[in-house]
Amino acid sequence: MFTLSSNFDHSSIEPLRNILLEIGPLKIYWYAVLILSGAMLALFLAIREGKRIGVPKDFLEDLVIFGLPLSIAGARLYYVIFEWSRYKNNLLGVFRIFEGGLAIHGAIITALIWGYFFAKSRGISINQFLKTCDMGAVGFLVAQAIGRWGNFMNQEAHGGxxxxxxxxxxxxxxxxxxxxxxxxxxxxxxxxxxxxxxxxxxxxxxxxxxxxxxxxYHPTFLYESLWNLTGFTILLILRRTKLLYIGDMIFIYLIWYSIGRFFIEGMRTDSLYIGDTGLRTAQLISIVLVVVSTVALAIRHYKKIIPVTYYEELEKHSH
Structure with missing residues:
Protein backbone atom coordinates (compact mmCIF):
# COMPACT_ATOMS: atom_id res chain seq x y z
CA MET A 1 0.00 0.00 0.00
CA PHE A 2 1.23 3.48 -0.88
CA THR A 3 1.68 5.90 2.01
CA LEU A 4 2.35 9.63 2.21
CA SER A 5 5.63 9.05 3.97
CA SER A 6 7.04 6.97 1.11
CA ASN A 7 9.07 9.79 -0.52
CA PHE A 8 8.07 8.17 -3.79
CA ASP A 9 10.05 9.42 -6.79
CA HIS A 10 7.18 10.41 -9.07
CA SER A 11 9.54 11.75 -11.73
CA SER A 12 10.87 8.22 -12.32
CA ILE A 13 7.54 7.10 -13.82
CA GLU A 14 7.64 6.41 -17.55
CA PRO A 15 4.40 6.27 -19.57
CA LEU A 16 3.46 3.02 -21.25
CA ARG A 17 4.48 2.77 -24.88
CA ASN A 18 1.43 3.41 -27.06
CA ILE A 19 2.90 1.56 -30.04
CA LEU A 20 2.38 -2.20 -29.95
CA LEU A 21 4.63 -3.09 -32.87
CA GLU A 22 6.96 -1.42 -35.35
CA ILE A 23 7.92 -3.07 -38.62
CA GLY A 24 10.15 -0.68 -40.54
CA PRO A 25 8.11 2.47 -41.13
CA LEU A 26 4.88 0.69 -40.16
CA LYS A 27 3.62 1.43 -36.65
CA ILE A 28 0.76 -0.50 -35.08
CA TYR A 29 -0.77 1.52 -32.25
CA TRP A 30 -2.50 0.06 -29.22
CA TYR A 31 -5.30 2.53 -29.93
CA ALA A 32 -6.04 0.88 -33.26
CA VAL A 33 -5.70 -2.66 -31.92
CA LEU A 34 -8.10 -2.02 -29.04
CA ILE A 35 -10.73 -0.35 -31.24
CA LEU A 36 -10.59 -3.24 -33.71
CA SER A 37 -10.64 -5.80 -30.89
CA GLY A 38 -13.76 -4.21 -29.44
CA ALA A 39 -15.47 -4.22 -32.83
CA MET A 40 -14.57 -7.87 -33.47
CA LEU A 41 -15.87 -8.94 -30.06
CA ALA A 42 -19.10 -7.05 -30.75
CA LEU A 43 -19.42 -8.86 -34.10
CA PHE A 44 -18.75 -12.24 -32.49
CA LEU A 45 -21.46 -11.65 -29.88
CA ALA A 46 -23.88 -10.41 -32.55
CA ILE A 47 -23.35 -13.49 -34.73
CA ARG A 48 -23.88 -15.78 -31.76
CA GLU A 49 -27.07 -13.95 -30.77
CA GLY A 50 -28.16 -13.76 -34.40
CA LYS A 51 -28.35 -17.56 -34.52
CA ARG A 52 -30.76 -17.50 -31.58
CA ILE A 53 -32.97 -14.73 -32.91
CA GLY A 54 -32.91 -15.28 -36.66
CA VAL A 55 -30.56 -12.63 -38.07
CA PRO A 56 -28.32 -14.01 -40.86
CA LYS A 57 -24.59 -14.25 -40.19
CA ASP A 58 -23.55 -12.92 -43.61
CA PHE A 59 -25.72 -9.82 -43.14
CA LEU A 60 -24.07 -9.05 -39.79
CA GLU A 61 -20.56 -9.67 -41.15
CA ASP A 62 -21.08 -7.35 -44.12
CA LEU A 63 -22.74 -4.76 -41.90
CA VAL A 64 -19.69 -4.57 -39.62
CA ILE A 65 -16.94 -5.08 -42.21
CA PHE A 66 -18.16 -2.14 -44.30
CA GLY A 67 -19.64 -0.18 -41.42
CA LEU A 68 -16.56 -0.16 -39.17
CA PRO A 69 -14.33 1.99 -41.42
CA LEU A 70 -17.29 4.28 -42.12
CA SER A 71 -17.94 4.68 -38.40
CA ILE A 72 -14.28 5.44 -37.72
CA ALA A 73 -14.35 8.03 -40.51
CA GLY A 74 -17.53 9.50 -39.03
CA ALA A 75 -15.95 9.65 -35.58
CA ARG A 76 -12.91 11.42 -37.00
CA LEU A 77 -14.95 13.85 -39.10
CA TYR A 78 -17.05 14.78 -36.08
CA TYR A 79 -13.90 15.40 -34.02
CA VAL A 80 -12.20 17.45 -36.74
CA ILE A 81 -15.28 19.64 -37.27
CA PHE A 82 -15.23 20.72 -33.64
CA GLU A 83 -11.42 21.00 -33.58
CA TRP A 84 -11.03 22.65 -36.98
CA SER A 85 -8.77 25.40 -35.65
CA ARG A 86 -6.30 22.67 -34.73
CA TYR A 87 -6.29 21.04 -38.16
CA LYS A 88 -6.92 23.84 -40.67
CA ASN A 89 -3.17 24.44 -41.05
CA ASN A 90 -2.27 20.77 -40.70
CA LEU A 91 -4.53 18.82 -43.05
CA LEU A 92 -2.31 15.75 -43.00
CA GLY A 93 -2.95 15.52 -39.26
CA VAL A 94 -6.60 14.79 -40.04
CA PHE A 95 -5.61 11.33 -41.28
CA ARG A 96 -3.52 10.29 -38.26
CA ILE A 97 -6.58 8.81 -36.62
CA PHE A 98 -4.92 6.03 -34.65
CA GLU A 99 -2.93 8.54 -32.63
CA GLY A 100 -6.22 9.60 -31.06
CA GLY A 101 -9.00 12.04 -31.82
CA LEU A 102 -12.15 10.02 -32.47
CA ALA A 103 -15.53 11.18 -31.15
CA ILE A 104 -17.88 8.33 -30.25
CA HIS A 105 -21.00 10.37 -31.00
CA GLY A 106 -19.80 10.71 -34.58
CA ALA A 107 -19.34 6.93 -34.76
CA ILE A 108 -22.81 6.25 -33.31
CA ILE A 109 -24.54 8.62 -35.73
CA THR A 110 -22.66 7.18 -38.71
CA ALA A 111 -23.30 3.57 -37.64
CA LEU A 112 -27.05 4.12 -37.25
CA ILE A 113 -27.35 5.86 -40.63
CA TRP A 114 -25.24 3.17 -42.30
CA GLY A 115 -27.21 0.37 -40.64
CA TYR A 116 -30.52 1.77 -41.83
CA PHE A 117 -29.50 2.19 -45.48
CA PHE A 118 -27.58 -1.09 -45.57
CA ALA A 119 -30.58 -3.00 -44.20
CA LYS A 120 -32.83 -1.27 -46.71
CA SER A 121 -30.51 -2.19 -49.60
CA ARG A 122 -30.59 -5.85 -48.51
CA GLY A 123 -34.37 -5.89 -48.28
CA ILE A 124 -34.27 -6.68 -44.57
CA SER A 125 -37.67 -6.58 -42.85
CA ILE A 126 -38.43 -4.02 -40.15
CA ASN A 127 -38.39 -6.78 -37.54
CA GLN A 128 -34.93 -7.91 -38.66
CA PHE A 129 -33.69 -4.33 -38.62
CA LEU A 130 -34.98 -3.76 -35.08
CA LYS A 131 -33.34 -6.96 -33.86
CA THR A 132 -30.09 -5.86 -35.50
CA CYS A 133 -30.33 -2.53 -33.65
CA ASP A 134 -30.75 -4.47 -30.39
CA MET A 135 -27.61 -6.48 -31.06
CA GLY A 136 -25.86 -3.28 -32.08
CA ALA A 137 -26.74 -1.72 -28.71
CA VAL A 138 -25.04 -4.57 -26.87
CA GLY A 139 -22.10 -4.43 -29.26
CA PHE A 140 -21.66 -0.68 -28.92
CA LEU A 141 -21.31 -0.95 -25.15
CA VAL A 142 -18.73 -3.73 -25.12
CA ALA A 143 -16.76 -2.17 -27.99
CA GLN A 144 -16.70 1.23 -26.28
CA ALA A 145 -15.64 -0.34 -22.99
CA ILE A 146 -12.63 -1.89 -24.71
CA GLY A 147 -11.90 1.08 -26.97
CA ARG A 148 -11.55 3.44 -24.00
CA TRP A 149 -8.36 1.59 -23.07
CA GLY A 150 -6.88 2.98 -26.27
CA ASN A 151 -7.33 6.42 -24.69
CA PHE A 152 -5.55 5.06 -21.62
CA MET A 153 -2.53 4.03 -23.71
CA ASN A 154 -2.46 7.47 -25.35
CA GLN A 155 -2.89 9.26 -21.99
CA GLU A 156 -5.91 11.12 -23.34
CA ALA A 157 -9.62 11.51 -22.51
CA HIS A 158 -8.64 11.85 -18.86
CA GLY A 159 -10.17 14.07 -16.22
CA GLY A 160 -8.73 17.01 -14.37
CA TYR A 217 -5.29 12.92 -13.31
CA HIS A 218 -8.69 11.28 -12.91
CA PRO A 219 -8.91 8.10 -15.05
CA THR A 220 -12.18 9.07 -16.74
CA PHE A 221 -11.44 6.49 -19.45
CA LEU A 222 -11.82 3.86 -16.71
CA TYR A 223 -14.99 5.40 -15.28
CA GLU A 224 -16.59 5.29 -18.72
CA SER A 225 -15.30 1.80 -19.48
CA LEU A 226 -16.84 0.46 -16.26
CA TRP A 227 -20.08 2.36 -16.91
CA ASN A 228 -20.31 0.75 -20.35
CA LEU A 229 -19.58 -2.72 -18.99
CA THR A 230 -22.35 -2.24 -16.43
CA GLY A 231 -24.77 -1.22 -19.19
CA PHE A 232 -23.65 -4.21 -21.27
CA THR A 233 -24.46 -6.55 -18.37
CA ILE A 234 -27.86 -4.92 -17.81
CA LEU A 235 -28.82 -5.34 -21.48
CA LEU A 236 -27.75 -9.00 -21.46
CA ILE A 237 -30.12 -9.56 -18.53
CA LEU A 238 -33.00 -7.50 -19.93
CA ARG A 239 -33.02 -9.21 -23.30
CA ARG A 240 -33.83 -12.52 -21.63
CA THR A 241 -36.93 -11.06 -19.98
CA LYS A 242 -40.40 -10.48 -21.48
CA LEU A 243 -40.25 -6.72 -20.90
CA LEU A 244 -38.70 -5.41 -24.11
CA TYR A 245 -40.04 -4.99 -27.61
CA ILE A 246 -37.55 -5.63 -30.38
CA GLY A 247 -35.74 -2.34 -30.99
CA ASP A 248 -36.06 -1.13 -27.40
CA MET A 249 -32.45 -1.88 -26.55
CA ILE A 250 -31.01 0.72 -28.89
CA PHE A 251 -32.99 3.40 -27.03
CA ILE A 252 -31.97 2.00 -23.64
CA TYR A 253 -28.36 2.03 -24.81
CA LEU A 254 -28.60 5.67 -25.89
CA ILE A 255 -30.17 6.62 -22.55
CA TRP A 256 -27.69 4.64 -20.45
CA TYR A 257 -24.58 5.74 -22.30
CA SER A 258 -25.69 9.37 -22.47
CA ILE A 259 -26.37 9.62 -18.73
CA GLY A 260 -22.90 8.31 -17.91
CA ARG A 261 -21.23 10.40 -20.59
CA PHE A 262 -22.94 13.59 -19.38
CA PHE A 263 -21.42 13.34 -15.91
CA ILE A 264 -18.05 11.93 -16.97
CA GLU A 265 -17.68 14.61 -19.65
CA GLY A 266 -17.91 17.25 -16.93
CA MET A 267 -14.69 15.85 -15.45
CA ARG A 268 -12.69 15.81 -18.68
CA THR A 269 -10.14 18.38 -19.77
CA ASP A 270 -10.27 17.72 -23.53
CA SER A 271 -13.96 18.29 -24.26
CA LEU A 272 -15.15 19.49 -27.65
CA TYR A 273 -17.09 22.75 -27.41
CA ILE A 274 -19.76 24.37 -29.56
CA GLY A 275 -17.88 27.39 -30.88
CA ASP A 276 -17.12 29.88 -28.12
CA THR A 277 -20.32 29.18 -26.20
CA GLY A 278 -18.63 27.22 -23.41
CA LEU A 279 -21.15 24.41 -23.98
CA ARG A 280 -19.62 20.95 -24.10
CA THR A 281 -20.79 19.22 -27.26
CA ALA A 282 -20.98 15.75 -25.72
CA GLN A 283 -23.10 16.95 -22.80
CA LEU A 284 -25.58 18.75 -25.04
CA ILE A 285 -25.92 15.75 -27.35
CA SER A 286 -26.28 13.46 -24.34
CA ILE A 287 -29.22 15.51 -23.06
CA VAL A 288 -30.87 15.42 -26.49
CA LEU A 289 -30.39 11.65 -26.80
CA VAL A 290 -31.81 10.96 -23.34
CA VAL A 291 -34.91 13.08 -24.01
CA VAL A 292 -35.54 11.77 -27.53
CA SER A 293 -34.93 8.12 -26.60
CA THR A 294 -37.10 8.31 -23.48
CA VAL A 295 -39.97 9.91 -25.39
CA ALA A 296 -39.63 7.37 -28.21
CA LEU A 297 -39.76 4.44 -25.77
CA ALA A 298 -42.76 5.89 -23.94
CA ILE A 299 -44.73 6.57 -27.12
CA ARG A 300 -43.87 3.20 -28.59
CA HIS A 301 -45.07 1.24 -25.56
CA TYR A 302 -48.12 3.44 -25.01
CA LYS A 303 -49.28 3.05 -28.62
CA LYS A 304 -47.92 -0.50 -28.89
CA ILE A 305 -45.98 0.19 -32.10
CA ILE A 306 -44.65 -3.13 -33.44
CA PRO A 307 -45.39 -4.84 -30.08
CA VAL A 308 -43.22 -7.88 -30.72
CA THR A 309 -41.08 -8.76 -27.71
CA TYR A 310 -37.48 -9.82 -27.96
CA TYR A 311 -38.37 -12.87 -25.88
CA GLU A 312 -41.03 -13.91 -28.42
CA GLU A 313 -38.45 -13.77 -31.20
CA LEU A 314 -36.08 -15.92 -29.17
CA GLU A 315 -38.83 -18.46 -28.55
CA LYS A 316 -39.84 -18.50 -32.22
CA HIS A 317 -36.34 -19.26 -33.44
CA SER A 318 -35.45 -21.74 -30.71
CA HIS A 319 -37.56 -24.50 -32.24
Missing part, protein backbone atom coordinates in the same frame (compact mmCIF):
# COMPACT_ATOMS: atom_id res chain seq x y z
CA UNK A 161 -5.97 16.82 -11.74
CA UNK A 162 -6.88 14.90 -8.60
CA UNK A 163 -7.54 17.29 -5.74
CA UNK A 164 -5.12 17.74 -2.87
CA UNK A 165 -4.70 20.12 0.05
CA UNK A 166 -1.57 21.89 1.17
CA UNK A 167 -1.96 23.81 4.42
CA UNK A 168 -5.69 23.16 4.23
CA UNK A 169 -6.26 24.48 0.70
CA UNK A 170 -5.62 23.83 -2.98
CA UNK A 171 -2.65 25.66 -4.46
CA UNK A 172 -1.22 25.95 -7.94
CA UNK A 173 1.89 23.84 -8.49
CA UNK A 174 3.73 26.95 -9.64
CA UNK A 175 3.14 28.55 -6.23
CA UNK A 176 4.47 25.62 -4.17
CA UNK A 177 7.85 24.70 -2.85
CA UNK A 178 9.43 21.41 -3.95
CA UNK A 179 8.42 19.71 -0.70
CA UNK A 180 4.82 20.93 -1.07
CA UNK A 181 4.67 19.59 -4.63
CA UNK A 182 5.93 16.24 -3.36
CA UNK A 183 3.19 16.25 -0.73
CA UNK A 184 0.53 17.10 -3.34
CA UNK A 185 1.69 14.31 -5.65
CA UNK A 186 1.70 11.87 -2.74
CA UNK A 187 -1.92 12.75 -1.98
CA UNK A 188 -2.93 12.37 -5.62
CA UNK A 189 -1.24 9.00 -5.92
CA UNK A 190 -2.75 7.81 -2.65
CA UNK A 191 -6.23 8.59 -3.99
CA UNK A 192 -5.68 6.35 -7.02
CA UNK A 193 -3.82 3.51 -5.34
CA UNK A 194 -5.43 3.39 -1.89
CA UNK A 195 -8.91 4.87 -2.28
CA UNK A 196 -9.74 3.62 -5.77
CA UNK A 197 -7.51 0.55 -5.33
CA UNK A 198 -6.19 0.82 -8.88
CA UNK A 199 -3.30 -1.38 -9.97
CA UNK A 200 0.08 0.29 -10.27
CA UNK A 201 0.16 0.35 -14.06
CA UNK A 202 -3.04 2.43 -14.19
CA UNK A 203 -1.90 4.74 -11.39
CA UNK A 204 1.43 5.32 -13.13
CA UNK A 205 -0.19 5.99 -16.50
CA UNK A 206 -2.34 8.69 -14.90
CA UNK A 207 0.83 10.64 -14.05
CA UNK A 208 0.77 13.02 -16.99
CA UNK A 209 2.77 16.10 -17.84
CA UNK A 210 0.58 18.92 -19.11
CA UNK A 211 2.34 22.25 -18.90
CA UNK A 212 5.46 22.66 -16.81
CA UNK A 213 4.61 20.13 -14.08
CA UNK A 214 3.30 16.56 -14.17
CA UNK A 215 0.36 15.56 -11.98
CA UNK A 216 -1.99 12.64 -11.46
Missing amino acids: PISYKINGKMQEFTEMTASERQMALDQQREFLSDKLHLPEFITNQMYIKEGFYAQY
Whole structure:
Protein backbone atom coordinates (compact mmCIF):
# COMPACT_ATOMS: atom_id res chain seq x y z
CA MET A 1 0.00 0.00 0.00
CA PHE A 2 1.23 3.48 -0.88
CA THR A 3 1.68 5.90 2.01
CA LEU A 4 2.35 9.63 2.21
CA SER A 5 5.63 9.05 3.97
CA SER A 6 7.04 6.97 1.11
CA ASN A 7 9.07 9.79 -0.52
CA PHE A 8 8.07 8.17 -3.79
CA ASP A 9 10.05 9.42 -6.79
CA HIS A 10 7.18 10.41 -9.07
CA SER A 11 9.54 11.75 -11.73
CA SER A 12 10.87 8.22 -12.32
CA ILE A 13 7.54 7.10 -13.82
CA GLU A 14 7.64 6.41 -17.55
CA PRO A 15 4.40 6.27 -19.57
CA LEU A 16 3.46 3.02 -21.25
CA ARG A 17 4.48 2.77 -24.88
CA ASN A 18 1.43 3.41 -27.06
CA ILE A 19 2.90 1.56 -30.04
CA LEU A 20 2.38 -2.20 -29.95
CA LEU A 21 4.63 -3.09 -32.87
CA GLU A 22 6.96 -1.42 -35.35
CA ILE A 23 7.92 -3.07 -38.62
CA GLY A 24 10.15 -0.68 -40.54
CA PRO A 25 8.11 2.47 -41.13
CA LEU A 26 4.88 0.69 -40.16
CA LYS A 27 3.62 1.43 -36.65
CA ILE A 28 0.76 -0.50 -35.08
CA TYR A 29 -0.77 1.52 -32.25
CA TRP A 30 -2.50 0.06 -29.22
CA TYR A 31 -5.30 2.53 -29.93
CA ALA A 32 -6.04 0.88 -33.26
CA VAL A 33 -5.70 -2.66 -31.92
CA LEU A 34 -8.10 -2.02 -29.04
CA ILE A 35 -10.73 -0.35 -31.24
CA LEU A 36 -10.59 -3.24 -33.71
CA SER A 37 -10.64 -5.80 -30.89
CA GLY A 38 -13.76 -4.21 -29.44
CA ALA A 39 -15.47 -4.22 -32.83
CA MET A 40 -14.57 -7.87 -33.47
CA LEU A 41 -15.87 -8.94 -30.06
CA ALA A 42 -19.10 -7.05 -30.75
CA LEU A 43 -19.42 -8.86 -34.10
CA PHE A 44 -18.75 -12.24 -32.49
CA LEU A 45 -21.46 -11.65 -29.88
CA ALA A 46 -23.88 -10.41 -32.55
CA ILE A 47 -23.35 -13.49 -34.73
CA ARG A 48 -23.88 -15.78 -31.76
CA GLU A 49 -27.07 -13.95 -30.77
CA GLY A 50 -28.16 -13.76 -34.40
CA LYS A 51 -28.35 -17.56 -34.52
CA ARG A 52 -30.76 -17.50 -31.58
CA ILE A 53 -32.97 -14.73 -32.91
CA GLY A 54 -32.91 -15.28 -36.66
CA VAL A 55 -30.56 -12.63 -38.07
CA PRO A 56 -28.32 -14.01 -40.86
CA LYS A 57 -24.59 -14.25 -40.19
CA ASP A 58 -23.55 -12.92 -43.61
CA PHE A 59 -25.72 -9.82 -43.14
CA LEU A 60 -24.07 -9.05 -39.79
CA GLU A 61 -20.56 -9.67 -41.15
CA ASP A 62 -21.08 -7.35 -44.12
CA LEU A 63 -22.74 -4.76 -41.90
CA VAL A 64 -19.69 -4.57 -39.62
CA ILE A 65 -16.94 -5.08 -42.21
CA PHE A 66 -18.16 -2.14 -44.30
CA GLY A 67 -19.64 -0.18 -41.42
CA LEU A 68 -16.56 -0.16 -39.17
CA PRO A 69 -14.33 1.99 -41.42
CA LEU A 70 -17.29 4.28 -42.12
CA SER A 71 -17.94 4.68 -38.40
CA ILE A 72 -14.28 5.44 -37.72
CA ALA A 73 -14.35 8.03 -40.51
CA GLY A 74 -17.53 9.50 -39.03
CA ALA A 75 -15.95 9.65 -35.58
CA ARG A 76 -12.91 11.42 -37.00
CA LEU A 77 -14.95 13.85 -39.10
CA TYR A 78 -17.05 14.78 -36.08
CA TYR A 79 -13.90 15.40 -34.02
CA VAL A 80 -12.20 17.45 -36.74
CA ILE A 81 -15.28 19.64 -37.27
CA PHE A 82 -15.23 20.72 -33.64
CA GLU A 83 -11.42 21.00 -33.58
CA TRP A 84 -11.03 22.65 -36.98
CA SER A 85 -8.77 25.40 -35.65
CA ARG A 86 -6.30 22.67 -34.73
CA TYR A 87 -6.29 21.04 -38.16
CA LYS A 88 -6.92 23.84 -40.67
CA ASN A 89 -3.17 24.44 -41.05
CA ASN A 90 -2.27 20.77 -40.70
CA LEU A 91 -4.53 18.82 -43.05
CA LEU A 92 -2.31 15.75 -43.00
CA GLY A 93 -2.95 15.52 -39.26
CA VAL A 94 -6.60 14.79 -40.04
CA PHE A 95 -5.61 11.33 -41.28
CA ARG A 96 -3.52 10.29 -38.26
CA ILE A 97 -6.58 8.81 -36.62
CA PHE A 98 -4.92 6.03 -34.65
CA GLU A 99 -2.93 8.54 -32.63
CA GLY A 100 -6.22 9.60 -31.06
CA GLY A 101 -9.00 12.04 -31.82
CA LEU A 102 -12.15 10.02 -32.47
CA ALA A 103 -15.53 11.18 -31.15
CA ILE A 104 -17.88 8.33 -30.25
CA HIS A 105 -21.00 10.37 -31.00
CA GLY A 106 -19.80 10.71 -34.58
CA ALA A 107 -19.34 6.93 -34.76
CA ILE A 108 -22.81 6.25 -33.31
CA ILE A 109 -24.54 8.62 -35.73
CA THR A 110 -22.66 7.18 -38.71
CA ALA A 111 -23.30 3.57 -37.64
CA LEU A 112 -27.05 4.12 -37.25
CA ILE A 113 -27.35 5.86 -40.63
CA TRP A 114 -25.24 3.17 -42.30
CA GLY A 115 -27.21 0.37 -40.64
CA TYR A 116 -30.52 1.77 -41.83
CA PHE A 117 -29.50 2.19 -45.48
CA PHE A 118 -27.58 -1.09 -45.57
CA ALA A 119 -30.58 -3.00 -44.20
CA LYS A 120 -32.83 -1.27 -46.71
CA SER A 121 -30.51 -2.19 -49.60
CA ARG A 122 -30.59 -5.85 -48.51
CA GLY A 123 -34.37 -5.89 -48.28
CA ILE A 124 -34.27 -6.68 -44.57
CA SER A 125 -37.67 -6.58 -42.85
CA ILE A 126 -38.43 -4.02 -40.15
CA ASN A 127 -38.39 -6.78 -37.54
CA GLN A 128 -34.93 -7.91 -38.66
CA PHE A 129 -33.69 -4.33 -38.62
CA LEU A 130 -34.98 -3.76 -35.08
CA LYS A 131 -33.34 -6.96 -33.86
CA THR A 132 -30.09 -5.86 -35.50
CA CYS A 133 -30.33 -2.53 -33.65
CA ASP A 134 -30.75 -4.47 -30.39
CA MET A 135 -27.61 -6.48 -31.06
CA GLY A 136 -25.86 -3.28 -32.08
CA ALA A 137 -26.74 -1.72 -28.71
CA VAL A 138 -25.04 -4.57 -26.87
CA GLY A 139 -22.10 -4.43 -29.26
CA PHE A 140 -21.66 -0.68 -28.92
CA LEU A 141 -21.31 -0.95 -25.15
CA VAL A 142 -18.73 -3.73 -25.12
CA ALA A 143 -16.76 -2.17 -27.99
CA GLN A 144 -16.70 1.23 -26.28
CA ALA A 145 -15.64 -0.34 -22.99
CA ILE A 146 -12.63 -1.89 -24.71
CA GLY A 147 -11.90 1.08 -26.97
CA ARG A 148 -11.55 3.44 -24.00
CA TRP A 149 -8.36 1.59 -23.07
CA GLY A 150 -6.88 2.98 -26.27
CA ASN A 151 -7.33 6.42 -24.69
CA PHE A 152 -5.55 5.06 -21.62
CA MET A 153 -2.53 4.03 -23.71
CA ASN A 154 -2.46 7.47 -25.35
CA GLN A 155 -2.89 9.26 -21.99
CA GLU A 156 -5.91 11.12 -23.34
CA ALA A 157 -9.62 11.51 -22.51
CA HIS A 158 -8.64 11.85 -18.86
CA GLY A 159 -10.17 14.07 -16.22
CA GLY A 160 -8.73 17.01 -14.37
CA PRO A 161 -5.97 16.82 -11.74
CA ILE A 162 -6.88 14.90 -8.60
CA SER A 163 -7.54 17.29 -5.74
CA TYR A 164 -5.12 17.74 -2.87
CA LYS A 165 -4.70 20.12 0.05
CA ILE A 166 -1.57 21.89 1.17
CA ASN A 167 -1.96 23.81 4.42
CA GLY A 168 -5.69 23.16 4.23
CA LYS A 169 -6.26 24.48 0.70
CA MET A 170 -5.62 23.83 -2.98
CA GLN A 171 -2.65 25.66 -4.46
CA GLU A 172 -1.22 25.95 -7.94
CA PHE A 173 1.89 23.84 -8.49
CA THR A 174 3.73 26.95 -9.64
CA GLU A 175 3.14 28.55 -6.23
CA MET A 176 4.47 25.62 -4.17
CA THR A 177 7.85 24.70 -2.85
CA ALA A 178 9.43 21.41 -3.95
CA SER A 179 8.42 19.71 -0.70
CA GLU A 180 4.82 20.93 -1.07
CA ARG A 181 4.67 19.59 -4.63
CA GLN A 182 5.93 16.24 -3.36
CA MET A 183 3.19 16.25 -0.73
CA ALA A 184 0.53 17.10 -3.34
CA LEU A 185 1.69 14.31 -5.65
CA ASP A 186 1.70 11.87 -2.74
CA GLN A 187 -1.92 12.75 -1.98
CA GLN A 188 -2.93 12.37 -5.62
CA ARG A 189 -1.24 9.00 -5.92
CA GLU A 190 -2.75 7.81 -2.65
CA PHE A 191 -6.23 8.59 -3.99
CA LEU A 192 -5.68 6.35 -7.02
CA SER A 193 -3.82 3.51 -5.34
CA ASP A 194 -5.43 3.39 -1.89
CA LYS A 195 -8.91 4.87 -2.28
CA LEU A 196 -9.74 3.62 -5.77
CA HIS A 197 -7.51 0.55 -5.33
CA LEU A 198 -6.19 0.82 -8.88
CA PRO A 199 -3.30 -1.38 -9.97
CA GLU A 200 0.08 0.29 -10.27
CA PHE A 201 0.16 0.35 -14.06
CA ILE A 202 -3.04 2.43 -14.19
CA THR A 203 -1.90 4.74 -11.39
CA ASN A 204 1.43 5.32 -13.13
CA GLN A 205 -0.19 5.99 -16.50
CA MET A 206 -2.34 8.69 -14.90
CA TYR A 207 0.83 10.64 -14.05
CA ILE A 208 0.77 13.02 -16.99
CA LYS A 209 2.77 16.10 -17.84
CA GLU A 210 0.58 18.92 -19.11
CA GLY A 211 2.34 22.25 -18.90
CA PHE A 212 5.46 22.66 -16.81
CA TYR A 213 4.61 20.13 -14.08
CA ALA A 214 3.30 16.56 -14.17
CA GLN A 215 0.36 15.56 -11.98
CA TYR A 216 -1.99 12.64 -11.46
CA TYR A 217 -5.29 12.92 -13.31
CA HIS A 218 -8.69 11.28 -12.91
CA PRO A 219 -8.91 8.10 -15.05
CA THR A 220 -12.18 9.07 -16.74
CA PHE A 221 -11.44 6.49 -19.45
CA LEU A 222 -11.82 3.86 -16.71
CA TYR A 223 -14.99 5.40 -15.28
CA GLU A 224 -16.59 5.29 -18.72
CA SER A 225 -15.30 1.80 -19.48
CA LEU A 226 -16.84 0.46 -16.26
CA TRP A 227 -20.08 2.36 -16.91
CA ASN A 228 -20.31 0.75 -20.35
CA LEU A 229 -19.58 -2.72 -18.99
CA THR A 230 -22.35 -2.24 -16.43
CA GLY A 231 -24.77 -1.22 -19.19
CA PHE A 232 -23.65 -4.21 -21.27
CA THR A 233 -24.46 -6.55 -18.37
CA ILE A 234 -27.86 -4.92 -17.81
CA LEU A 235 -28.82 -5.34 -21.48
CA LEU A 236 -27.75 -9.00 -21.46
CA ILE A 237 -30.12 -9.56 -18.53
CA LEU A 238 -33.00 -7.50 -19.93
CA ARG A 239 -33.02 -9.21 -23.30
CA ARG A 240 -33.83 -12.52 -21.63
CA THR A 241 -36.93 -11.06 -19.98
CA LYS A 242 -40.40 -10.48 -21.48
CA LEU A 243 -40.25 -6.72 -20.90
CA LEU A 244 -38.70 -5.41 -24.11
CA TYR A 245 -40.04 -4.99 -27.61
CA ILE A 246 -37.55 -5.63 -30.38
CA GLY A 247 -35.74 -2.34 -30.99
CA ASP A 248 -36.06 -1.13 -27.40
CA MET A 249 -32.45 -1.88 -26.55
CA ILE A 250 -31.01 0.72 -28.89
CA PHE A 251 -32.99 3.40 -27.03
CA ILE A 252 -31.97 2.00 -23.64
CA TYR A 253 -28.36 2.03 -24.81
CA LEU A 254 -28.60 5.67 -25.89
CA ILE A 255 -30.17 6.62 -22.55
CA TRP A 256 -27.69 4.64 -20.45
CA TYR A 257 -24.58 5.74 -22.30
CA SER A 258 -25.69 9.37 -22.47
CA ILE A 259 -26.37 9.62 -18.73
CA GLY A 260 -22.90 8.31 -17.91
CA ARG A 261 -21.23 10.40 -20.59
CA PHE A 262 -22.94 13.59 -19.38
CA PHE A 263 -21.42 13.34 -15.91
CA ILE A 264 -18.05 11.93 -16.97
CA GLU A 265 -17.68 14.61 -19.65
CA GLY A 266 -17.91 17.25 -16.93
CA MET A 267 -14.69 15.85 -15.45
CA ARG A 268 -12.69 15.81 -18.68
CA THR A 269 -10.14 18.38 -19.77
CA ASP A 270 -10.27 17.72 -23.53
CA SER A 271 -13.96 18.29 -24.26
CA LEU A 272 -15.15 19.49 -27.65
CA TYR A 273 -17.09 22.75 -27.41
CA ILE A 274 -19.76 24.37 -29.56
CA GLY A 275 -17.88 27.39 -30.88
CA ASP A 276 -17.12 29.88 -28.12
CA THR A 277 -20.32 29.18 -26.20
CA GLY A 278 -18.63 27.22 -23.41
CA LEU A 279 -21.15 24.41 -23.98
CA ARG A 280 -19.62 20.95 -24.10
CA THR A 281 -20.79 19.22 -27.26
CA ALA A 282 -20.98 15.75 -25.72
CA GLN A 283 -23.10 16.95 -22.80
CA LEU A 284 -25.58 18.75 -25.04
CA ILE A 285 -25.92 15.75 -27.35
CA SER A 286 -26.28 13.46 -24.34
CA ILE A 287 -29.22 15.51 -23.06
CA VAL A 288 -30.87 15.42 -26.49
CA LEU A 289 -30.39 11.65 -26.80
CA VAL A 290 -31.81 10.96 -23.34
CA VAL A 291 -34.91 13.08 -24.01
CA VAL A 292 -35.54 11.77 -27.53
CA SER A 293 -34.93 8.12 -26.60
CA THR A 294 -37.10 8.31 -23.48
CA VAL A 295 -39.97 9.91 -25.39
CA ALA A 296 -39.63 7.37 -28.21
CA LEU A 297 -39.76 4.44 -25.77
CA ALA A 298 -42.76 5.89 -23.94
CA ILE A 299 -44.73 6.57 -27.12
CA ARG A 300 -43.87 3.20 -28.59
CA HIS A 301 -45.07 1.24 -25.56
CA TYR A 302 -48.12 3.44 -25.01
CA LYS A 303 -49.28 3.05 -28.62
CA LYS A 304 -47.92 -0.50 -28.89
CA ILE A 305 -45.98 0.19 -32.10
CA ILE A 306 -44.65 -3.13 -33.44
CA PRO A 307 -45.39 -4.84 -30.08
CA VAL A 308 -43.22 -7.88 -30.72
CA THR A 309 -41.08 -8.76 -27.71
CA TYR A 310 -37.48 -9.82 -27.96
CA TYR A 311 -38.37 -12.87 -25.88
CA GLU A 312 -41.03 -13.91 -28.42
CA GLU A 313 -38.45 -13.77 -31.20
CA LEU A 314 -36.08 -15.92 -29.17
CA GLU A 315 -38.83 -18.46 -28.55
CA LYS A 316 -39.84 -18.50 -32.22
CA HIS A 317 -36.34 -19.26 -33.44
CA SER A 318 -35.45 -21.74 -30.71
CA HIS A 319 -37.56 -24.50 -32.24
